[in-house]
Amino acid sequence: MDSNKGFPLVTVQRNYDNQTITLSEKQYFKNKGMQSDTIWYIPVSYVYELSPDRNFSDTTAGIWLTKKDMTVADEYKANGWFLINKQQAARRGEISYHVPLNLSKYISKEMAYVPIDAFVQCLDDLDLVMSSSKLYDVYQNYVIGLLSSVYDSVGKDALERLHEWRETGVLPILDELKYTMLCQSLRNADIDDWEFVYKIVINDSETTYSIYYSVLSCSENESILN
Structure with missing residues (x-):
């Protein structure tokens, strides 16, 4: 996957009704009208407010996103906040x-x-x-x-x-x-x-x-x- 051109953009949607979290990936383009079928294997770190050990420094992957869309169970049943991508620092207006x-x-x-x-x-x-x-x-x-x-x-x-x-x-x-x-x-x-x-x-x-x-x-x- 390192040979893929460009880089991916991951979006996350938390469903409070069915208590799931959906991650989606797509290739990032400045021109938002462009599209691509490129797939990356993306390590995703995350932390819950209710986690017993909220270690923001540990960026070990908790989820591997290996396809366009992936839905996982919400560990804490949509209670408290959920932070994806520890040490996140980007601002892209998405x-x-x-x-x-x-x-x-x-x-x-x-x-x-x-x-x-x-x-x-x-x-x-x-x-x-x-x-x-x-x-x-x-x-x-x-x-x-x-x-x-x-x-x-x-x-x-x-x-x-x-x-x-x-x-x-x-x-x-x-x-x-x-x-x-x-x-x-x-x-x-x-x-x-x-x-x-x-x-x-x-x-x-x-x-x-x-x-x-x-x-x-x-x-x-x-x-x-x-």
Whole structure:
């Protein structure tokens, strides 16, 4: 199959009524009017939300797609999410925007950092597209509505963590989350909280200083900024 020209495009459809998953392959063409009968043997990795071991790094094939269409049983009876092709990174415009936008409604119920961060990062391209649209305000209000609950929750949690840090001298949070947490906590923090972070930042290493100095400008308190 390595001798086949081009490369395949795999699509997946989950049937919630009969609890099956159908995988289909076709040769990818930029010109969507072109067709081909070429068949590849394609290794497909996948993971379920309910899997006991959700290892996203293990890309071992769970299914081999060896024909145009293949239907397999849904292991978890259409419960929870199902992710195909671990480490997927491509964006080719093969599905319409209404599909991911419809899926995005779920994010309003989510409070965990990882899916929220993934969602926000995926908005970059869409925001660029929508910024020149007459519906940009509608789009912005939609996103704000989706994230309002987690925004309020994160803001409260961030300030609580800052106060805990002041009391204990310990900030038990991943390094990659510190900037976001500090910026969010300082938005509505008082002068004592701000000065605490200021002293930490200016007395820390040069690397930490360069990364976190700008966090001090996150405050929305005019008396502090002046």
